[in-house]
Amino acid sequence: MEIYRRRKTAGIALLLVLLLPALFLLLRTEKTVRAEGGVAAVTAQSGETAEYLTLSGALADWTAGSTLRLLADCVADATISVSEEKTLDLNGFRLSFTGAGRTVTVQTEGDLTITDTASRAEGVLSGGGVRVRGMLTLSAGNLSENAAEDGGGVYVDEGGSFVMQGGSVSENTATGNGGGVYVHAGGSFTMQGGNISSNTAAGNGGGVYLGGSLRLGAGARIAENRGARGERCNLYLPVGANVFAEEGFSGSVGVSMASVGVFAQSGSAKCFYADDLTYAVKESDGTLSLGLSPLASVTAECEPEETIFPRSSADTIEKYLSLVGVNENGAPYPAEKLLFALSLPEGGLAVGENELLVTATGEDGEQVQTSVFVSVAAPVLTGITVQFEPGEKLFYFDDGIASLQEYLTVTGSYTDGYSRPLGRTAQETSEGCGESYIVDFCELPEGTLAEALQEPGLAVVTVTAGEYSAKFRVDVSKYVLNASDMVVQNVTIVEGAGVEARDFVPSLPAGITPVVSLSDGAELTAPAAGNYTATITFEVADPDNYEPVEGSLTAELTVLRAELSCGDGTCVLSSKNGIPPEWELSVKDVTDSAEAPALGSELDCKQIYEFLLRDDGEIVNGATEQSYTVRILLSEELRGKDVRLYRVLSDGTVTEIEAVRDGDWLSFECSRFTARYAVATDSGFGAYLALTILFGVVCVAGAGLLLWFFRVRRKLK
Numbered sequence: 001m002e003i004y005r006r007r008k009t010a011g012i013a014l015l016l017v018l019l020l021p022a023l024f025l026l027l028r029t030e031k032t033v034r035a036e037g038g039v040a041a042v043t044a045q046s047g048e049t050a051e052y053l054t055l056s057g058a059l060a061d062w063t064a065g066s067t068l069r070l071l072a073d074c075v076a077d078a079t080i081s082v083s084e085e086k087t088l089d090l091n092g093f094r095l096s097f098t099g100a101g102r103t104v105t106v107q108t109e110g111d112l113t114i115t116d117t118a119s120r121a122e123g124v125l126s127g128g129g130v131r132v133r134g135m136l137t138l139s140a141g142n143l144s145e146n147a148a149e150d151g152g153g154v155y156v157d158e159g160g161s162f163v164m165q166g167g168s169v170s171e172n173t174a175t176g177n178g179g180g181v182y183v184h185a186g187g188s189f190t191m192q193g194g195n196i197s198s199n200t201a202a203g204n205g206g207g208v209y210l211g212g213s214l215r216l217g218a219g220a221r222i223a224e225n226r227g228a229r230g231e232r233c234n235l236y237l238p239v240g241a242n243v244f245a246e247e248g249f250s251g252s253v254g255v256s257m258a259s260v261g262v263f264a265q266s267g268s269a270k271c272f273y274a275d276d277l278t279y280a281v282k283e284s285d286g287t288l289s290l291g292l293s294p295l296a297s298v299t300a301e302c303e304p305e306e307t308i309f310p311r312s313s314a315d316t317i318e319k320y321l322s323l324v325g326v327n328e329n330g331a332p333y334p335a336e337k338l339l340f341a342l343s344l345p346e347g348g349l350a351v352g353e354n355e356l357l358v359t360a361t362g363e364d365g366e367q368v369q370t371s372v373f374v375s376v377a378a379p380v381l382t383g384i385t386v387q388f389e390p391g392e393k394l395f396y397f398d399d400g401i402a403s404l405q406e407y408l409t410v411t412g413s414y415t416d417g418y419s420r421p422l423g424r425t426a427q428e429t430s431e432g433c434g435e436s437y438i439v440d441f442c443e444l445p446e447g448t449l450a451e452a453l454q455e456p457g458l459a460v461v462t463v464t465a466g467e468y469s470a471k472f473r474v475d476v477s478k479y480v481l482n483a484s485d486m487v488v489q490n491v492t493i494v495e496g497a498g499v500e501a502r503d504f505v506p507s508l509p510a511g512i513t514p515v516v517s518l519s520d521g522a523e524l525t526a527p528a529a530g531n532y533t534a535t536i537t538f539e540v541a542d543p544d545n546y547e548p549v550e551g552s553l554t555a556e557l558t559v560l561r562a563e564l565s566c567g568d569g570t571c572v573l574s575s576k577n578g579i580p581p582e583w584e585l586s587v588k589d590v591t592d593s594a595e596a597p598a599l600g601s602e603l604d605c606k607q608i609y610e611f612l613l614r615d616d617g618e619i620v621n622g623a624t625e626q627s628y629t630v631r632i633l634l635s636e637e638l639r640g641k642d643v644r645l646y647r648v649l650s651d652g653t654v655t656e657i658e659a660v661r662d663g664d665w666l667s668f669e670c671s672r673f674t675a676r677y678a679v680a681t682d683s684g685f686g687a688y689l690a691l692t693i694l695f696g697v698v699c700v701a702g703a704g705l706l707l708w709f710f711r712v713r714r715k716l717k
Helices: 002-027 055-060 314-318 401-407 426-433 685-716
Strands: 040-043 049-052 067-070 074-076 080-082 085-089 094-097 104-106 111-115 124-127 130-132 135-138 142-148 154-156 161-164 168-170 181-183 188-191 195-197 208-210 213-216 235-237 242-245 252-257 262-264 272-274 279-284 287-292 295-302 321-327 339-343 352-361 367-376 381-388 408-414 419-422 453-455 458-465 468-477 491-494 512-518 530-540 553-565 571-579 583-589 603-615 623-633 644-648 654-657 659-662 665-672 675-682
Touching (some): 040 055, 049 055, 104 111, 130 135, 154 161, 181 188, 242 262, 252 287, 295 352, 295 367, 314 339, 321 339, 321 352, 321 367, 381 468, 401 408, 408 458, 491 571, 553 583, 571 583, 644 665
Parallel strands (some): 067 085, 074 094, 080 104, 085 111, 094 124, 104 130, 111 135, 124 142, 130 154, 135 161, 154 181, 161 188, 168 195, 213 242, 491 553
Antiparallel strands (some): 040 049, 262 287, 272 279, 295 321, 352 367, 381 408, 408 419, 453 458, 458 468, 512 530, 530 553, 571 623, 583 603, 644 654, 644 675, 659 665
């Protein structure tokens, strides 16, 4: 029994040990509830997540390294103090604080990251903003609708650090300085992204009051923040503040300063602008500063007291010019800081009323323009001068005078004291000098230098422009010709045609005449068919302008036959393009010795010709390059009869050839000559066969008629 009691006691103890963890969990139901109504969740470093019905419960378990994620809008009943490394995920919800003081305070040893993992990242931290003694990082979410004396959204203490990677600080207010962010001396603010806008401050720095340092990167934006009177008031820098813009910074920041001057040692001026429109951001030697606002506009008046020509200097007009400047804020620009210059059109003023640009320059070189009207008189041509510079170019008596133009410079003098080059047309002159009102132009006489020769080797040419003229001399060279420099060409004609000397030398200067003699004593007028050598010499008709031509040249003359007949004249070959003189054609009647080709029973072969063509002794087999007209004299028995022509090749191939009857001759086109040609007539076999059939029909009909007659006669008996 004793043993039984002991075992029972041990079992109860063991049961209690097993039930204690479950009991412990039941006692903490507040933070383990996962039903609807959870307002926050905490994810530990281990990855385990617990949901809470109250914010206070979640804050109690928000330990070092963990993330508190809102599941609904929450209201903190006291300032949230962070003294460890933690993450706050707004998750698209609002965390607000209605009490006095800050919504969140990051202690010296604290490191808080505020983010928003919701897809639209519309989470808000509102109330009293964040005070930073340690480290605050805003990667996403919004610090909005916060209010404080200084630093409505974020107040960075001495030694504190605020890093803004994204999200926004907006619609916060400060009764003192720094409506969005206040950075105390010794504090630092790094803004890698995000937007600080729509914040207000009664004092300075509606967006950011920078007592410490500011580092800007990426697309960070501090804009559209206001002061108590609604003035632009974005980033305010008291004396000693420090801004550093990283390479690649492309955001937008409005700046105001306690004392104008340098505010950043790096960055691009296009990423900053001055809040006070009296000033502007300037960039110089890698530094950025605020200086006097650029000159925005000017008005000008000009009342010249002397005649103005198109090329009058700007200094002449500027003596009578007065300007009033206005800066970008609409206030008068300081007269002592204003410089101006008059811009004249390229090449001078135009004749008549001119609207001229006036460029005013501000203190830092900024420029604005206005215009004034000036009346300008046209200059008048007073004379011309000529320069003729041919260099090593040679001119000959038959060269056109117009060819001198490219080596000629004609300059006109004008009443305004300037000279201008004259072109060959009014438009060319205007384009050459860039002045549309200068329309004078120069002219050269027509014709050749031969018409301007005053003596052999010298011509004097007169150039005119309007009522003025000038003369210049041109050295005229003799043609020095050598036969070896001349190009000759071979000539081919058809027998019976004539040939001229210039057919062999197609291009020659005037005054040079070719003289041609043919080999074998042939005449140029109508040489017989054959091949000739043409010897060409040259005669100089004008020794004043040409040197004698030495030497001779040779060319080949080929005279083609107009017709080619066989020996007995029974066949004639012709072509309008001629027949090579080396060709020989023989035509034999081989009717009695050659085997008649198979032409069909209805044709009777009457005549067979054997053609043989030789080119310079070589038999021409196959087709020639072109077709020739062939005429064959028919035998007496074929004259007056209809005939057909066939070509018979050596392999027995028979082809009918289209031929035309020409009296006693038969004509056809041919390009194959080494072959036999057969002339055939209708054999009459068809008519004979028809008569035979008709005779048979008549006989059969007659026999039938006789048989019928005898049968009828027998019946009558």
